[in-house]
Amino acid sequence: MLATCARISWAVLLLMAMGCTLASAKANTSLEQSPPQAAENEQPVYAPKPEALTASSRRAYAEVFKLRLGTARELLRPELASAPTAPAPLLVANCADFIELLCTQDASRYEALAASQEARLDALDDAPASALRDYARAEITLHLGLSQLLFKHLVMGGYHLRSGYHQMQDVVKQYPAFLPARKTLGLCQFAVGSLPEGYHWLLRLLGLTANPETGLQNLALAANQPNDFQTESQIYLAMIREGYYKKPEEALRLTERLTTHQPDNLLFYYLLISTNKRQHHADAALAAYRARPAGPAYLPIPYLRHMAADLLLYQGDYADSERENLAFLRDYKGQHYRKDAAFKLYLAAWLGGQPAATVARYREMINRPGPADVEEDNYAQHYYHEAVGLNPILTRARLQSDGGYNQQALKTLHAFRTTPATLWRDRIEEPYRRARAFQGLGQLDSAWFYFERTQTVAGPKAPYYFAPQAALQQGYLAQSAGNKPVARKYFQKALNYPWHEYKNSTDAKAKLALRELK
Structure with missing residues (x-):
């Protein structure tokens, strides 16, 4: 969230915006994957029936998951009145407040909702010790820290983020069979472990270290076994694999299945829209946008319109x-x-x-x-x-390719002509646009040729994202073909480029890909 310290907060928020808030709607949506490996130095956990949310809290949690926060709060009101220190309703109530802050980013609501989070932590101090109590306390501490970071309260936000992370580690140690803690700890571990090297000084300052593979293993444990947060865990796992490991198939299947099972769930439609948009399926994404549930019961999500x-x-x-x-x-x-x-x-x-x-x-x-x-x-x-004008031909081709209209993009690019006045940036972008269009059409030899040409024209120090992205895509292509040495070469090449507009995300993806090759 800021050019220095706060950017780490936004990186974590992007990964955890759902992860610390949204609970399982009771859909049977397993990812049909093989049993995960255990986290480092641990045996796989096959839990007995876990400590669960109460029935009313579970119903309210399902409404939070649908982004019907008013309904959720009404369902929680009687339980909070009769059992003011019970962890289940306190956790669900906090999820409703936290997701409101994340989705609306309404500064006028921050003080009241942050105060409510602190009051819930005080109430949990009076509750009997249990896995659910300790988990709720760690989760709400993370909510509070992320809320503070979102609204630029960096010192207290960093303190609570660090505290919540260590608390969640302690919950896993004390209650190794309690799968919800595996879900949140795994997400934290992946978020911390996958941050680019430029932020490692801040991680050291906060005392946070993690291995992203360990995080994925913990997430997989929560995704593959029944618990109140199983669907949530499956979503995070699928989205991470799609966004960071170039494996979109399960995310597309999962979001289609979720919206089919719960057509009244606005969150599931948000996931379907955003996943199809990232995968360049503009027609499918727009169809989902137009079919999304709407009405006064739902939390307004203006970002959908963007x-x-x-x-x-x-x-x-x-x-x-x-x-x-x-x-x-x-x-x-x-x-x-x-x-x-x-x-x-x-x-x-x-x-x-x-x-x-x-x-x-x-x-x-x-x-x-x-x-x-x-x-x-x-x-x-x-x-x-x-302050340099964009080329209209390249701009149209970029937009068409971003939407998955690759034949139209190639047709648009036919009109591009290089002259002595053509900008260096445009000379680099033109082969990159051709490469992405051919890649989208599955014509991988042509894509490889133009990715290579992009880097030749750019040289090693062009301050644009085209060449590093071309190298990243070549790494993925070589990895898919089973050529690990070539994949490693191009992922490292992507990392070696100097500053560009998307260096943080490009470097994070290249780093994770290199780790996966090992």
Whole structure:
């Protein structure tokens, strides 16, 4: 969340935004995977019937999972009144508050909701010791720390994040068969262990160390055995494999299955939309967006409109894309993704042929005060400061390829011509765009040729993301072909490039891929 310390908080938040909050809706959605290996130096855990949420808390948790927070709070009210120190309703109530903060990023709600989190921790101190009590205390401590980091209270946020992490380690040691703790600890371990080297100084300062493989093993334990958090654990595991290991199949299957089983679950639709968007299935993502459940019972999620605006931009529907992003900026209470939305408004107006004054107004919106911590905002701000116009042919081809319209992208690229005045950036981007289109079409030899050409044109020090991303993709292609030495060469090459707009995520993926090759 900030250029230095706070960026680590946003990296962790991105991984843990669901992980510390959302519980299992009782869907039978196993990932159909082989039994996991045990975490380091431990035997696999085959738990007896675990300490569970109460029936009313479980019903409320299912409503939190659907993003119907008002309904969840009403269901919890009687139990909280009759048993004010009971861990199950306190945990679920905290999940509802925490997810509200994460989804809305409404600063006007922060003080009250953070105070409620601290009050629940005080109440748990008076509860009898148990696995669920200790787990709830560690989980709520993590919620509090992440809430504080989100709203830039860095010292206290770092303190509570460190405390919650160590508490969760202690819960696993004391109650090794309690699978919910494996779920959260595994997610923490993966988040900490996969951060780029540039943040390791802060991890050392906080006293946090972890192995991402150990985190995945703990997550798999919670994903493969029945517990109140099994579906949640399956989601995290599938999303990590999709986002960091280039293995999208189970995430696509899982999100399709979840929405089929629970068509009234807005979270599941969010996952279906975002997964299809990342996998360049714009038509499927838009269909899911239009089919999502809606109504006053659901927590408003303005970010959905921002995603829809991207999808419409990929299709060339510039007017509707503009309308969705304007609605996002109107309704959203947070600060992140505003620069990205302004950049996309600029693209829609520019490519859609709007008056120059409108195009200039949207471009100036990028530079309004606000954080540029997430990579999309950073890219938009960098574009603004670079003050070099985009090439319309390459821009259209990029958007088409991002949506999975690869034949159209190649057709668009036919019109690109290099002249002595062509910018170095555009000379690098052109073969990269061809490579991504051929990759999307499954024409891997052509993709490899143009990825290699991208790096040749860029050289080792071009300050753009095209060459490092090309190297990363070549690593994945070689890995899929079973050629580990070549894969290792290109993953390392991706790491060696200097600063670029997506260096954090590119480096994290390359590092994890190299670890997997071992």
